[in-house]
Amino acid sequence: MNRRAIPLALAGAALLPVLAHAQGNSPRADVPPENLAAAPPERLARMLYEAGSFSHATAQIGAEKATNPEVKRFANFEIQEQEGVAQAMKLAGHDFPMASFGNDRGKMLESLRGANGADFERMFLEVQERGHQELLSLTSAIMAGNAPAPDKIAATLSNNSIKEHLILIGTMQGRR
Template sequence: MQRRHVAAGLAGTTLLAAGEAMAQAVPPAPRVTVPQAPGAPPSRGPATDPWRQGLEAGILSLVTSQIAESRAASPQVKAFASFEVAEQRSIVQAQQLAGLPVPPQLKVEGDEARLVQQLETASGEEFDRLYLRLQLASHQQLLALHQRFRANGSREQKIISTMAAVTAEQHLRLLQGIQRQG
């Protein structure tokens, strides 16, 4: 058992070092803005480009997880949020390395902005429940999109989506487990 933890720790350190080296060669992640006005604009509806839909779902997951890193009540929720922030940043970097389009700036607006604002005003167990619900919905959407790209996307999309779909499946199981404990 301890050997697995040591091996996982060494692998994590190696991946971290490799990630830091790659990050130096990768353009910065897109800036994300979230309107702060109470009356956010109406939802823009679903993006017509499925790859952009996945990027937007990932960005929503990133933004809500950044909030959860400091606001979650449960240590399990905080830990998941940290994993999710790292994962979403890595996916954006992988997309950039693969030459896939990543706009320099993305906005969380409409319905998604209202969800972020709800999350920002929640606290304690209410915050955790709302965050878990948002993450479950986001990961289900991400899983469906990445499964589609794994089957029918470009070579680069298939590569990214192969890893992203597996991660989304694992995260759905983790989220469901955390939800059952709470």
């Protein structure tokens, strides 16, 4: 780690318990980042791109179908965020092909498209929560691993937004 980044990292780490106490439980990564940190940096970047693309695709459905204004606003913010992350990854030198969603992700997209009203919004928030847990695991692993500096910068900037989104999702679900 760059010595100049240590004070910034310590300041950010010091704020997490305060934020967690103020907002409820602290967001956590479902897959411990240390289990992913040994993966090759290009593989982690690809996994982050695919998870972000799925989050973008589900958010587009949310922006179209949500009737709750808070859920609709969240979906639109998520679209913008994922477009920004994809652009940052391109600037970092990644040129991944368009993500395709087979198996579980494809089925989940179809389920979202088929749901309506409160059932849709419940399902949408559950999908977004799982997706954000995955994104948190991946960005944490990229930050802790030996990824190139541009990847670490993108992951660092995304990481705190992901944590905020997990808190917002929990609030919309009535858990925080």
